[in-house]
Amino acid sequence: MKKAFPILAVLTGFLLIYALYQALVAAPTEQTMGNVQRIFYYHVPSAWTAFILFFINFGASLAYLARRKAAADMVALTCAEVGIVFLTVNLVTGPIWARPVWGIWWTWDWRLTSTLIMWLIYVSYLMLRRFSSGGQTATMAAALAVLGALCIPFVYFSIWFFRTQHPQPVMGGGGSIDPRMLHALLINWLAFSCFAFLVCWSRYRLEKLQREVDQAHALESLLAPNRGIAQRSVR
Amino acid sequence: MKAPAGITWVTLSKDLRLEWRSKDAINSMLFFSLLVVVVFSFSFDPSAEESRQIAGGLIWVAFLFAAVVALNQTWAREIRNQVLDAYRVSPAPANSLFIAKTLGNFIFVSVLEALMTPLFIAFYRLRALGPVWQLALVAALGTWALVVNGTFFAAMSLRTRSREIMLPLLLFPISIPAILAMVQSTTAILEGEGARFWIVLLATYDLVFTTVCLLLFETVLNAE
Numbered sequence: 001m002k003k004a005f006p007i008l009a010v011l012t013g014f015l016l017i018y019a020l021y022q023a024l025v026a027a028p029t030e031q032t033m034g035n036v037q038r039i040f041y042y043h044v045p046s047a048w049t050a051f052i053l054f055f056i057n058f059g060a061s062l063a064y065l066a067r068r069k070a071a072a073d074m075v076a077l078t079c080a081e082v083g084i085v086f087l088t089v090n091l092v093t094g095p096i097w098a099r100p101v102w103g104i105w106w107t108w109d110w111r112l113t114s115t116l117i118m119w120l121i122y123v124s125y126l127m128l129r130r131f132s133s134g135g136q137t138a139t140m141a142a143a144l145a146v147l148g149a150l151c152i153p154f155v156y157f158s159i160w161f162f163r164t165q166h167p168q169p170v171m172g173g174g175g176s177i178d179p180r181m182l183h184a185l186l187i188n189w190l191a192f193s194c195f196a197f198l199v200c201w202s203r204y205r206l207e208k209l210q211r212e213v214d215q216a217h218a219l220e221s222l223l224a225p226n227r228g229i230a231q232r233s234v235r
Numbered sequence: 236m237k238a239p240a241g242i243t244w245v246t247l248s249k250d251l252r253l254e255w256r257s258k259d260a261i262n263s264m265l266f267f268s269l270l271v272v273v274v275f276s277f278s279f280d281p282s283a284e285e286s287r288q289i290a291g292g293l294i295w296v297a298f299l300f301a302a303v304v305a306l307n308q309t310w311a312r313e314i315r316n317q318v319l320d321a322y323r324v325s326p327a328p329a330n331s332l333f334i335a336k337t338l339g340n341f342i343f344v345s346v347l348e349a350l351m352t353p354l355f356i357a358f359y360r361l362r363a364l365g366p367v368w369q370l371a372l373v374a375a376l377g378t379w380a381l382v383v384n385g386t387f388f389a390a391m392s393l394r395t396r397s398r399e400i401m402l403p404l405l406l407f408p409i410s411i412p413a414i415l416a417m418v419q420s421t422t423a424i425l426e427g428e429g430a431r432f433w434i435v436l437l438a439t440y441d442l443v444f445t446t447v448c449l450l451l452f453e454t455v456l457n458a459e
Contacts, residue, residue, distance in 0.1 A: 065454060120408040127404050131395040136458035140391050143451045147384075147409055150447060154412035154440055 005201065012194040019184070019191035027184035039097045045189035046089040047115070049196045053083030054122065054149070061145035064138060070211070073138040076145060077129065078203045080122050082196055087119050110159040117155045121148040239331045246335035253312070254343065260308050264301040264347045269354070271297040276358050286359040291421030294355055295414060298348060299381060303403050305343045306385040309336050310393045329453035333386065340382040348374055364427030369434070373424070376437040377417035380444065384410055387448040390455055413440050 023041035030037035060076035063069070094112065095105040106112065125148060129141050177185075254260055275293050279285075313319040322332060355361065363370065385406050392401035420433035 065451075117408065117411050120411070124404050124408045128391070128395065128401070131397060131401055133396065134394075136394050139454055139458035140394065143455050144391070144405065146451065147387075147444070147447060150443060151409045151412060154436070154443075157436060158412040158415045 005198075008194070008201075009198055012191065012198050015187075015191040015194055019188040022184040022187050027181050028178055033101055036097060036100050039093050041184050041188045043090055043093040043097060044185060045192040046086045046093070048189055049192045050083045050086035050090060052193070053079040053086065053196060053200070054118070057083065057122075057145055058149040061142040061149075064142040065146070070138070073142065074204055074207045074211075076142065077207060078200045080125055080145070081203060082200050084119065084122050084126065085199075086192070086196060087115065087122070091115060091119060110156075113159050114152075114155050118152060121151060124148075239328050242327050242331035243335040243338070246332055247338050250312075250335065250339040251342065254339075260305040260343050261346060263304050264343070265350060267304055268297045268301040268347065268351050271300060272351070272354060272358055281359065286361060287364075287425045288422060290355065290359050290361055290425060291418045293359075294352075294421065295377065295417045297351070298344065298378075299407075299410075299414065301347055302340070302344045302378075302381050302385060303406070305340055305347075306382070306389045306406075307399055307402055309340060309386055309389050314393070323457060329456045330449050332456075333390075333449065333452040337383050337386045340386055341378060344378050344382055345375075348378065361425065363425050365424035365430070367424075369424050369430060370421065372434060373417060373420045373430070373437065376434065376441055377413065379441050380413035380417075380437060381406075381410060383441070383445050383448055384413075387452060387455070390452070394458070413437060416440065 019041075023038055027038065027041065029035060057076045057079040060072045060079065064072035064076060094115075098107075099105050125141060125144050128144055129137055132140060272293075275297075279289065281289060310319065313322070385402070388405040388409075389402050392398045392405060395401045416433045416437040420430035420437065423430040423433065
């Protein structure tokens with residue numbers, strides 16, 4: 001498994017470079033918006049990647065509540081953290097695009113609002129993890145993740161009537177898109193997903209190591225209480 | 236051993252009696268929401284027409300903040316003398332305790348709303364154009380949405396550091412759809428428009444979150 005990591009990292013690197021070329025050079029310039037539109041190749045894939053990660057977080061949290069395996073909890077934590085990063089990219093690139101195109105940074109449009117609320121929910125999830133300590137963190141975080149995920153349909157329902165000026169969804173919405181643009185979009189999504197997977201992987205390994213270190217420390221101070229205290233005071 | 240309903244009733248009446256004698260929660264909630272009303276009134280100084288548009292938001296923000304005061308006290312009482320630990324080792328079902336605490340908070344916040352609403356009407360010169368009975372329905376459903384999640388998250392934030400601040404951080408994001416529904420339906424009724432969609436949404440929200448909280452509460456209570 002460990003050997004696969006550098007190989008995948010190199011592949012992802014090439015894929016990201018190719019995707020950058022596709023987004024900035026190969027894809028045609030949009031008629032009315034011009035080059036500003038190219039941010040779309042980062043805005044949309046980052047949102048999709050974040051949604052997938054949050055979905056995995058929900059599944060892993062359910063799995064943790066059912067089976068109580070530490071691995072499920074670590075997957076949930078990893079996906080939430082990386083998902084927030086990608087959703088932040090989405091929320092930051094949106095206004096950068098909106099300012100020249102709409103003339104405003106932000107509007108309480110339903111797609112913008114729902115994304116922001118989703119971001120808030122998962123930030124509160126990470127806050128809970130940060131502020132709680134001990135073995136109960138995993139259980140409480142899993143419960144919160146389930147409630148948070150259930151909240152998202154309500155968020156969508158409660159604001160569907162908001163005026164929207166957000167462009168129609170690429171998938172399942174009306175309108176058409178140049179095949180070269182679609183190609184660039186999908187390549188970018190693939191690159192982003194690989195990148196997200198890579199980051200999740202290394203974050204997972206880090207979390208696992210961290211827990212092993214914590215356990216070793218705890219065990220050490222149990223076996224030799226005085227030495228454990230002495231070491232802590234030196235540190 | 237008592238039946239689950241009996242345990243709920245005993246816990247609820249104990250909480251009500253404690254509150255009746257100390258009046259800690261209700262006094263702090265009342266004073267807090269009074270301050271919110273006065274401060275908002277100074278900052279906006281609305282006319283009758285304007286206040287119809289903003290009152291829904293103001294009322295619910297005031298009640299939301301005030302409810303957090305009561306919710307934070309819910310479990311704090313049980314920490315003293317290890318009452319909660321005793322409850323956890325007893326064979327009593329966890330959900331009886333949860334329902335009792337939720338009903339208790341529901342009663343506290345409802346009393347607060349009943350006392351504060353006349354003041355709101357007077358300060359903001361409110362006169363509803365729509366059916367007033369619907370406002371009572373919205374208040375009941377909305378309060379339940381706040382207290383059922385609030386009681387659940389208060390039990391959660393009990394186990395964290397700086398628990399007083401943790402509760403709103405957990406409660407507010409998840410309550411956004413409910414708050415939106417309460418505010419929109421209140422405004423719609425005050426302005427004489429239909430609020431059916433919002434009331435149905437609020438009722439569904441209550442149903443879903445009450446069910447999930449009941450399913451998960453035992454897990455959270457016994458989390459180690």
